[in-house]
């Protein structure tokens with residue numbers, strides 16, 4: 001019954017995305033602003049400079065990105081839920097950071113697409129490519145069933161922070177919970193500013209993305225300093241942007257509450273030794289159980305679990321033909 005409900009919600013999200021896209025595409029294009037004065041009208045030998053536009057990414061490459069996103073999400077679920085391997089999770093993190101982060105320069109980005117989707121909802125003349133709409137919904141649909149697989153190394157913003165965690169401290173519960181509310185305030189503010197009239201509109205999430213200037217090896221100095229600040233803090237406080245500011249993390253958090261599957265720290269029965277709680281840098285283990293809405297799919301707790309290690313050793317012994 002629950003699966004049916006989740007399936008219906010997921011299908012509803014995808015159906016809504018397609019219908020909305022079709023509706024927006026059907027509207028005739030109207031130029032929203034006055035054209036600038038022409039070269040002749042200005043006179044005095046003025047020459048309009050050449051407009052430099054980056055060519056749009058080819059359609060099939062956009063579809064390829066979407067397919068790669070779907071495959072990475074499937075890999076994240078498989079690695080964390082079935083394979084239960086920290087090492088493979090790290091490999092996925094590095095691969096996704098290399099492709100979605102440095103090669104694709106922070107695009108494709110469901111985090112920033114919140115603003116596009118919100119604007120498309122209130123402004124029928126604002127059209128977004130179906131690939132962007134689907135990339136927004138896909139991680140949310142996966143979260144409805146399996147938890148935050150997107151945060152487990154697929155998201156470039158999360159991946160770059162994941163790799164710098166060094167000596168994480170435990171943030172006191174109350175402070176952690178209070179700081180966690182910031183992301184909802186940021187989500188509300190970002191949507192409000194994104195749907196304002198054109199001249200007052202701003203895409204805050206993209207403008208203040210702390211890591212995109214690293215991915216593009218270009219950007220404002222102040223944003224690079226902010227990004228570097230997040231990474232330095234992230235060495236001691238696990239993934240600060242993810243836990244306290246990411247607006248998409250807030251949406252994933254909600255979707256994950258419906259999920260039936262997610263990280264279960266031991267492969268079979270619990271030992272309740274507490275080693276996993278110390279290993280989790282994100283404060284996502286309460287009473288020695290992973291809290292699905294906060295779990296960032298890093299698989300560190302498996303690596304610290306004696307029962308998981310025993311199970312892994314058993315598998316490797318049986319793979320080489322049993323104990324000698």
Ligand code: SF4
Pocket residue numbers: 111150151152155156157158159241242243246247248249
């Ligand atoms: S919380 Fe946000 S930034 Fe962090 S991994 Fe998840 S979606 Fe990406």
Ligand code: SF4
Pocket residue numbers: 263279280281282283284285290291294295296297298299300301302
């Ligand atoms: S419970 Fe913590 S350590 Fe385990 S996978 Fe989730 S975030 Fe990582």
